[in-house]
Amino acid sequence: MPALAVAGLGGHIGETTPFRSRAMQTDNRLLDDLARIAAGAMGTLQGAKGEVEQVIRQRLERVLADMDLVGREEFETVKAMAAAAREENIRLAERLAALEAKLADRG
Known part of the structure; x- marks a missing residue:
């Protein structure tokens, strides 16, 4: 049975080539970096959410105190x-x- 050549990869289907493993490592590294960035962004958003809640709470307390309830x-x-x-x-x-x-x- 003849081997099928994979265009641009310089190998055959199912055959692992140095280019292919480097591409997978790059993809994995890219995905890891994206995951790290997303986790950092979530942490930042959580911190911002806490700050916004605190500011809103302080302003509401001030408004309620001014209302003399x-x-x-x-x-x-x-x-x-x-x-x-x-x-x-x-x-x-x-x-x-x-x-x-x-x-x-x-x-």
């Missing part, structure tokens, strides 16, 4: 006070209605 504890305290005042208002309204009815019966 109340904290959760203070809000819950005032909410409980309002509920107690509402209940007392209902009791006083019922008491007033009872006293008015008593006055109406006397008069």
